[in-house]
Amino acid sequence: MESGSKEAEVNNLEKQWSLDDFEIGKPLGKGKFGRVYLAREVKSKYVVALKVIFKEQIEKYRIHHQLRREMEIQTKLHHPNILRLYGWFHDSERIFLILEYAHGGELYGLLKKNGHLNEKQAATYIASLTQALAYCHGKCVIHRDIKPENLLLDHEGRLKIADFGWSVQSSSKRKTMCGTLDYLAPEMVENRDHDYAVDNWTLGVLCYEFLYGNPPFEAESQKDTFKRIVRVDLSFPLTPYVSAEAKNLISQLLMKDPSKRLSLQKIMQHPWIVKNADPKGMCSK
Numbered sequence: 001m002e003s004g005s006k007e008a009e010v011n012n013l014e015k016q017w018s019l020d021d022f023e024i025g026k027p028l029g030k031g032k033f034g035r036v037y038l039a040r041e042v043k044s045k046y047v048v049a050l051k052v053i054f055k056e057q058i059e060k061y062r063i064h065h066q067l068r069r070e071m072e073i074q075t076k077l078h079h080p081n082i083l084r085l086y087g088w089f090h091d092s093e094r095i096f097l098i099l100e101y102a103h104g105g106e107l108y109g110l111l112k113k114n115g116h117l118n119e120k121q122a123a124t125y126i127a128s129l130t131q132a133l134a135y136c137h138g139k140c141v142i143h144r145d146i147k148p149e150n151l152l153l154d155h156e157g158r159l160k161i162a163d164f165g166w167s168v169q170s171s172s173k174r175k176t177m178c179g180t181l182d183y184l185a186p187e188m189v190e191n192r193d194h195d196y197a198v199d200n201w202t203l204g205v206l207c208y209e210f211l212y213g214n215p216p217f218e219a220e221s222q223k224d225t226f227k228r229i230v231r232v233d234l235s236f237p238l239t240p241y242v243s244a245e246a247k248n249l250i251s252q253l254l255m256k257d258p259s260k261r262l263s264l265q266k267i268m269q270h271p272w273i274v275k276n277a278d279p280k281g282m283c284s285k
């Protein structure tokens with residue numbers, strides 16, 4: 001059976017899945033609330049990532065709402081750069097999420113291994129992210145938690161956004177405190193109203209981290225990171241060498257005033273993206 005129709009079987013939203021439908025393989029990762037295992041649906045042999053979350057943890061950390069939102073949002077998002085959630089099921093102690101398997105693993109791993117990415121790789125990932133976020137924003141979804149740990153790579157090196165745990169369906173403006181500080185926009189760390197432009201800020205942070213190997217407002221303590229974000233204390237080290245065009249894009253995304261940040265559409269038209277991003281979204285080198 002070819003893989004497209006295998007996916008169709010696993011993607012059957014009506015089916016009542018159970019653990020008996022899967023052969024469990026090696027562990028792939030460990031998160032705050034659970035583990036992810038390589039797994040294969042027995043009938044179709046389709047390979048997936050099975051995320052296991054203990055109900056006890058959900059109660060302890062009171063994350064029912066967050067998990068429900070993550071599941072609702074991720075099931076209806078269908079984009080080549082967004083990891084698919086095919087379905088879910090539960091037993092007495094655990095909840096299982098049937099997720100798309102990303103053969104390439106975490107982008108974080110690649111970044112740590114190489115120290116930083118080259119401009120072609122970085123621009124290709126930023127362009128993929130921008131297109132995925134434009135799709136999300138079009139469906140009134142703000143991700144709010146994009147960081148290298150939440151970015152996976154498929155077998156062709158294409159980027160997939162995973163983990164919608166902190167995303168929200170925007171009705172109007174929101175006020176919520178969440179996430180690792182490093183990637184958060186000033187209006188979020190200061191707990192002011194925020195909207196779609198928080199994701200545009202994060203693109204600036206990621207672009208910086210892809211090229212320099214560390215996020216721009218990194219500091220010894222949370223308090224110092226907070227201060228640096230609020231002041232937009234941005235500086236560009238001399239090494240590694242990064243082009244003026246890349247720095248121009250980063251500076252236009254890391255603007256304190258959300259309304260001044262470059263729009264997703266303008267990111268795609270930025271000279272650095274046009275010149276460096278691979279339109280097929282593939283990064284072999």
Ligand code: 83H
Nearest residue numbers: 028029036049099100101102103104105106
């Ligand atoms: C992988 C992962 C990890 C992390 C996925 C993960 C994946 C997840 C989340 C989801 O060496 C590897 N590692 C490190 C153990 C390889 C490259 C095999 C790999 C692939 C690794 N895929 C867990 C939700 N989908 N895919």
